[in-house]
Amino acid sequence: MNILIADDHPAIRSGLEAMLKDMNWQVSACVSSGELAYEHYCQQKADVVVLDLSMPGIGGIETARRIKARDTDARIIIYSMHSAVMYAKQALMAGALSFVLKSTAIDDLFHAIKQVAQGRSYLSHEVAQKMAMSNVMGDSPIDKLSTREFEVLCLLANGKGVGDIADILSISKKTVATYQTQLKRKLELNSTADLVKLAIEHELID
Numbered sequence: 001m002n003i004l005i006a007d008d009h010p011a012i013r014s015g016l017e018a019m020l021k022d023m024n025w026q027v028s029a030c031v032s033s034g035e036l037a038y039e040h041y042c043q044q045k046a047d048v049v050v051l052d053l054s055m056p057g058i059g060g061i062e063t064a065r066r067i068k069a070r071d072t073d074a075r076i077i078i079y080s081m082h083s084a085v086m087y088a089k090q091a092l093m094a095g096a097l098s099f100v101l102k103s104t105a106i107d108d109l110f111h112a113i114k115q116v117a118q119g120r121s122y123l124s125h126e127v128a129q130k131m132a133m134s135n136v137m138g139d140s141p142i143d144k145l146s147t148r149e150f151e152v153l154c155l156l157a158n159g160k161g162v163g164d165i166a167d168i169l170s171i172s173k174k175t176v177a178t179y180q181t182q183l184k185r186k187l188e189l190n191s192t193a194d195l196v197k198l199a200i201e202h203e204l205i206d
Contacts (some may be wrong), residue, residue, distance in 0.1 A: 001117055002026040004046035006037035006063065007079070008055045012102075016050070019106060025113070034063030041054065041067050048117050050109070050191070051096075053080035053087060054119050059169055061087070061094045062151050067173030075116045079109065084203035085130040086142050086150075096148045098122040142202055152179040156192055157199035 003025055007013050013030040020027055029040045035057050039094040041049065041159050047113055049067060051060035058066070060078045067074045077098040078091040088099040101124040123131065124139040134140070145153065146167075155165045164178070166173045178191070189195055 001047045001113075002054045003113065004028050004040060004049045005030045006032070006034060006050070006055065006060070007052040008032050009052075012052070016109075018165070020125060023110060030102060033057035033062065033067075037063050038066050038070075042070060045071065045074075047075065048113050049074060049076045049078060050079050050113070050145040053078050053091075059151065060155070061090050061096075064091065064096045064167065065094040065147050074182060075114055075153055076117065077109070077112050077122075077125065083126055083130065085127065086140065086202050086204060087123075088127045088131060089134075090145075090147055090150045092121075099127050100127060102123050139189050140202065141198070145183070149179055149183055149186070152176065153183055153195060154204055156180070156183075157196045157205045 003020055003101060005013055005016050017027045017030050028044060028046050031037050031040060033055050034051065037049065037051060039197060046131065048187065050064050051168065053060040056155060060080070060148045064076045074095065076096040077100055077103060078096045079100050080087060081102050083101055091099050097116045098121060100109050104124050112122040142150065152165060160168070162173050162176045165176045183195060184190065187195070189198065
């Protein structure tokens with residue numbers, strides 16, 4: 001089994017690579033961005049892809065969406081510091097089979113890799129609990145959003161301008177503006193400031 005790792009922190013990349021090799025798994029590549037992960041996957045498929053959620057440029061969710069659009073059989077794990085259930089839901093919508101928290105023991109990631117390699121889904125225990133609670137409490141307004149709309153929301157909430165978002169997602173400024181309008185309409189909000197407030201309330205940003 002060969003594994004592709006994408007994380008913008010060098011220490012995490014090198015640490016994961018060493019530990020995975022100790023498990024007698026092959027690491028096909030360790031890259032620092034979603035763009036590089038997608039490029040590498042297009043050149044050489046990996047059995048399992050481990051993607052950091054938050055990276056410069058496109059994040060793990062958008063990277064997962066692009067890889068799945070390229071290969072519907074891709075088996076992807078999102079590996080994240082963020083435990084907000086909205087991230088997990090969007091990751092699964094984008095095609096990831098697993099959402100694992102970096103705060104858990106490394107064995108949690110090893111177990112996820114084994115499950116995902118067999119085409120099974122896996123969530124860290126804390127995320128699974130939050131997901132179950134979210135289902136009991138009913139849908140959130142953010143559940144209405146597509147993967148791309150969610151990505152634009154997160155970028156806006158993190159202070160990115162229209163031009164920045166267009167560059168990151170490789171779309172036009174006009175398309176970004178259209179997404180902004182759609183977000184306000186779907187979420188019944190009036191301004192970008194309201195979008196940021198909603199993102200904070202749902203723990204999408206600090």
